Amino acid sequence: FIQSNLRMTSGHKNKVEYKVQLLDDSTISCRVEKGSKGEELLNQVCMFLELEERDYFGLCFTHGKLQDLSCWLQSKKPIHKQIGGVSSGFQFKFRVKFYPPDPSKI
Numbered sequence: 001f002i003q004s005n006l007r008m009t010s011g012h013k014n015k016v017e018y019k020v021q022l023l024d025d026s027t028i029s030c031r032v033e034k035g036s037k038g039e040e041l042l043n044q045v046c047m048f049l050e051l052e053e054r055d056y057f058g059l060c061f062t063h064g065k066l067q068d069l070s071c072w073l074q075s076k077k078p079i080h081k082q083i084g085g086v087s088s089g090f091q092f093k094f095r096v097k098f099y100p101p102d103p104s105k106i
Contacts, residue, residue: 014033017031020094021092028045030044038059038082039075057094057097058094060072061082061083061092
């Protein structure tokens with residue numbers, strides 16, 4: 001899960017820290033600017049995992065108002081607008097969006 005961490009330390013006043021649950025259930029932390037778009041957070045996760053083919057992956061979360069509805073974090077929109085503000089009430093997971101017909105050819 002990705003959860004916001006509102007602890008702002010000196011030098012990181014405009015950054016928000018997120019914890020990202022990966023496919024193997026391990027967790028990493030990423031820092032992004034408050035107004036960052038989804039693409040920036042996904043890029044940090046993909047760089048950590050050394051993924052070259054990023055188009056197959058994404059970050060999803062359960063929408064706060066509709067707990068049973070999972071949404072993909074959109075890359076071109078600010079994170080805070082998609083999750084309804086910066087709060088600890090949302091969750092993200094790093095997931096496979098779709099599988100290519102022949103994964104061995106990636």
